[in-house]
Amino acid sequence: MKITQLGHSALLVETSEQRVLIDPGAFSDAWHGLTDLDAILVTHQHPDHADPENLPALVKANPAAKVLVEPGVIEAVDLAGRGEGLSADSSVSLGGLKVSAVGGRHAVIHRDIPMIGNVGLVLEAEGEPTLFHPGDSLEVAPAGIDLLAIPAFGPWAAMKETVDFVRDVDAPQGFLIHDGLLNERGWKLLHTQVGNLGPTEIADHRDQQPFQA
Known part of the structure; x- marks a missing residue:
């Protein structure tokens, strides 16, 4: 499995058979212009995960790609009629790649802000590490995760919760995502503290170069 971090929560995941983009959001433009995608996956409808301005062009540029999204995204973003709902506790096979949706609810931002849906994505293929976004x-x-994408910072998160999450997943390897609101000092603090307090070895792949998982 080859992975490229494309900024904030956007990941390009490539297996021997599939080329999949996760969460093409508005806090990153490194995914603009990608082609030859087999699937576009979106965890939820917030613009930093589903860019309403540029995602439609991505869908158009990848006419053969499956567009699998948390159901609320279909109403929030123009997907040219190609969006297919991916509900919690469901799964889909993309060639030899299995994508399973887990969870179902976005984290609480504030009690006065309406809740929306969110699906975590588990990607697994024979002979490849299992990735959780x-x-x-x-x-x-989820159990059996080899590589964990760890949300570093958001208005809904605190470091104590992130550390407990990393401990619960107990993946051997991981890297920080959801870092678009962090400056370099903040990123280094989270990287160090979450790494020191959890069982997961956390790498830095922010150079937008593919790495082998």
Whole structure:
């Protein structure tokens, strides 16, 4: 499995058979212009995960790609009629790649802000490490995760919750995502503290170069 971090929560995941983009949001533009995608996956409807301005062009540029999204995204973003709802506790096979949706609820931002849906995504293929991208929720800790995408910071998160989430998942390897609101000092603090307090070895892949998982 080859992975490229494309800023904030956007990940390009490439297996021997599939080329999949997760969460093409408005806090990053490194995914603009990608082609030859087999699937576009979106965890929830917030613009930093589903860019309403540029996601439609991505869908158009990848006419053969499956567009699998948390159901609320279909109403929030123009997907040219191609969006398919991916509900919690469901799964889909993309060739030899299995994508399972877990969770179902976005983390609480404030009690006065209406709740929306969120699906964490577990990607697994034979002979490949299992990747978990949780979107904006630390509620579910699937078993058997080899590589964890760890939300670093958001208005819905605190470091103590992030550390407990990392401990619960107990993946051997991980890297920080959801860092678009952090400056360098803040990123280094979270990287160090979450790494020191959890069982997961956390790498830095912010150079937008593919790495082998």
